[in-house]
Structure formats: structure tokens, C-alpha cells
Amino acid sequence: MVERASNQSVLTWFLQRISGILLAFFLITHLNVHHLFHDITVSGIINFAGVRENLQSSIWWKIYYIAFVPFVVFHALNGFWQIIADFRLKAGAAVFMKAIFWILGIILIVTAIMTLGNLFGGGA
Amino acid sequence: MMAKESKLQGMVRDANLNKNIGNFSYWIHRITGIGLSVYLLMHTFVLSSAISGPEAFNERMGTVQNPFFAILEVLLIAGVFMHMLNGLRITITDFFNWSRGHKILFWIAAVIFVILMIVAIKLQWPKFFIENYGMGGH
Numbered sequence: 001m002v003e004r005a006s007n008q009s010v011l012t013w014f015l016q017r018i019s020g021i022l023l024a025f026f027l028i029t030h031l032n033v034h035h036l037f038h039d040i041t042v043s044g045i046i047n048f049a050g051v052r053e054n055l056q057s058s059i060w061w062k063i064y065y066i067a068f069v070p071f072v073v074f075h076a077l078n079g080f081w082q083i084i085a086d087f088r089l090k091a092g093a094a095v096f097m098k099a100i101f102w103i104l105g106i107i108l109i110v111t112a113i114m115t116l117g118n119l120f121g122g123g124a
Numbered sequence: 125m126m127a128k129e130s131k132l133q134g135m136v137r138d139a140n141l142n143k144n145i146g147n148f149s150y151w152i153h154r155i156t157g158i159g160l161s162v163y164l165l166m167h168t169f170v171l172s173s174a175i176s177g178p179e180a181f182n183e184r185m186g187t188v189q190n191p192f193f194a195i196l197e198v199l200l201i202a203g204v205f206m207h208m209l210n211g212l213r214i215t216i217t218d219f220f221n222w223s224r225g226h227k228i229l230f231w232i233a234a235v236i237f238v239i240l241m242i243v244a245i246k247l248q249w250p251k252f253f254i255e256n257y258g259m260g261g262h
Contacts (some may be wrong), residue, residue, distance in 0.1 A: 017214075017219070020212075020215060021212070024208050024211070027204055027208060028208075031201065031204065035197060035201065036201070036243075037247065039250065040250050040257065041250050045185070045189045046185055046189065047178075047181075047182045048174065048178035048181045048182055049178065051174075051181075072164065076157075076160065076161040076164050077161070079157045079161065080157070080161050086131065087131045108165075111172050111175075112171075112172075114172070114175050115168070115172045118175050
């Protein structure tokens with residue numbers, strides 16, 4: 001290694017792996033329930049009422065999705081940032097890009113939480 | 125004297141010079157990672173219609189539930205499984221200091237990927253036919 005890793009990059013390297021392991025669990029569950037095992041010939045197409053019924057079937061779905069969203073947003077944006085960091089941006093450009101990523105991350109999380117709130121129903 | 129090359133040109137040159145499993149999986153991971161991040165944005169956009177109420181949600185969800193999107197969904201699922209399996213391979217080699225085993229892990233991941241995709245396509249199959257979209261349930 002020629003370069004010395006900063007504490008921040010060690011932390012993001014570690015968090016990327018931890019969030020990745022958690023996402024493996026989250027995504028297998030999410031894909032199975034909402035994509036693969038949704039049998040269109042039995043349940044028909046996905047609609048609002050059906051999604052609400054699924055999400056209201058257990059408190060665990062609320063906990064599951066509230067936990068899922070921050071991890072997936074972090075993993076996606078941090079992964080993207082790692083690719084950009086490889087290009088060794090000038091200091092000003094790096095700060096600018098980081099700011100964009102933070103804003104995008106906050107917008108995504110707020111939008112997702114508002115969406116989930118409406119899908120959960122009952123002021124969740 | 126060699127002309128100064130961009131980072132991207134360097135990465136492509138490196139991939140050409142090192143046609144091996146490590147380099148291949150590095151590119152797979154980056155390409156699927158970018159694809160999945162873009163999908164996350166689109167997924168959030170489609171689902172966020174729920175904020176405007178059930179009608180808006182049903183209308184927007186209706187536009188993405190057809191055989192064309194079902195085929196795209198297979199690509200999405202392939203991207204998720206590739207990224208997931210390769211990510212777990214990277215994590216195992218990192219956390220257990222097992223870079224010597226990265227090639228065997230790649231082939232184990234490849235076999236699991238093929239099995240998962242056969243199951244996924246089988247489950248997805250009814251969605252490839254427009255006549256199965258007639259029902260209005262959920």
C-alpha cells in the first residue's frame with residue numbers, strides 16, 4: 001500500500017460491508033415477498049390496498065422497512081462515492097460531490113419515510 | 125513518452141491486461157452497483173406516488189406492471205443476486221483474510237447465481253404474458 005487510509009475511509013469501508021451483509025438479508029426478504037413470490041395469477045397486479053394489507057399484517061413489516069431504507073440509501077450512495085473517489089477529484093469538487101450525495105440521501109430517506117407512512121396508514 | 129491517460133482509460137487498459145476473475149468481478153460489482161443505485165432512484169420515484177394517495181399510486185404502479193417491465197425485473201433480480209453474491213465474496217475475503225480463496229469463492233457464487241436465476245425466472249414466468257394482468261386484486 002502506497003497510500004495511507006484515513007480513519008474516515010476505514011469507517012466507510014467497514015460500514016459498506018456491514019450494511020451489505022444486512023442488505024443481503026433485507027433484499028432476499030423484500031424480493032421474495034414483493035417481486036418473486038407475488039403470483040400474479042392468484043393475487044393480480046399490485047395495488048395500494050394490497051400493499052397496505054401486507055404492511056399492516058404485522059408490526060415487524062414497519063420495523064423492517066424503517067430499518068431497510070437508511071441502510072440501502074447509505075450503501076448505494078457510499079458505493080457511488082467510492083467509485084467517484086477513485087477518480088481523485090480536486091478538493092473543491094470532492095466537497096461539492098459529497099454535498100450533493102448528502103442532499104440526495106436526505107431527500108431519498110425523507111421521501112421513502114413519507115411513502116411508507118402513507119402505505120402503512122393509520123398515522124404510522 | 126506515454127500520453128497521459130484518464131483514470132477510466134487506465135481502468136480499461138488494466139482490465140485488458142489482467143483478464144482474470146478478480147478484475148472481472150471488480151467490473152461486475154461496479155456496473156451492477158451503478159445500475160442498482162439508479163434503480164433505487166426510479167423505485168423511490170414510482171412508490172412515492174403513494175404520498176399523493178391510492179389513485180396516484182395505482183395509476184403509476186399500473187404503468188410498470190406489464191410483460192416489458194417483468195423482463196426488466198429479471199435483469200434487476202440478476203443484478204441484485206450478482207452484486208449480493210460478489211459482495212459477500214468480497215466481505216468473506218476481507219474479514220477472514222482469505223484472499224487466497226477468492227477464486228473458489230467466485231465459482232461457488234457463480235453456481236449459486238445460476239441456481240437462483242433458474243428459480244427466479246420460473247417464478248417470474250406468468251408475468252411475461254399480458255393475459256395474466258387482467259385481475260384487479262393485489
